[in-house]
Amino acid sequence: MHIYESKDFYLSSFLLSAGCNLIDTPVNRGITTFMFEEDEVLDKQIKEFYSLKASVEPTKYANAIKTLKSILHASKANSNSEDNRYVSQHRRTR
Numbered sequence: 001m002h003i004y005e006s007k008d009f010y011l012s013s014f015l016l017s018a019g020c021n022l023i024d025t026p027v028n029r030g031i032t033t034f035m036f037e038e039d040e041v042l043d044k045q046i047k048e049f050y051s052l053k054a055s056v057e058p059t060k061y062a063n064a065i066k067t068l069k070s071i072l073h074a075s076k077a078n079s080n081s082e083d084n085r086y087v088s089q090h091r092r093t094r
Contacts (some may be wrong), residue, residue: 002038004046007031009068011049017056017064018045027075034068 003023006012010036016022021037036042046056 001008004036004038004042006034006036009034010065011046012036013061013064014054014056015042015045016067017060019082020045025071030076032072032075040049054062 006015012022015034015036018041020042023037024032024035025032026035027033045054
């Protein structure tokens with residue numbers, strides 16, 4: 001299985017709303033990567049998105065944005081990175 005990786009939030013929202021299979025959302029240094037199963041449909045959707053020829057049902061797109069935002073916020077809340085602990089401690093000292 002081939003995997004397509006994207007850091008583009010709105011492309012990833014579009015792909016999700018178009019029915020592409022989101023496999024994982026790893027976070028590295030606070031940046032989320034959206035990983036999709038790569039196939040011919042995904043490749044076609046990406047080309048259409050960047051050529052401004054893509055269309056999607058607005059409600060599906062809005063729901064995909066909400067879903068990915070939930071994923072981002074959950075991963076941020078669950079993060080135990082050094083940076084987040086520093087910021088948390090720094091804020092408490094004020």
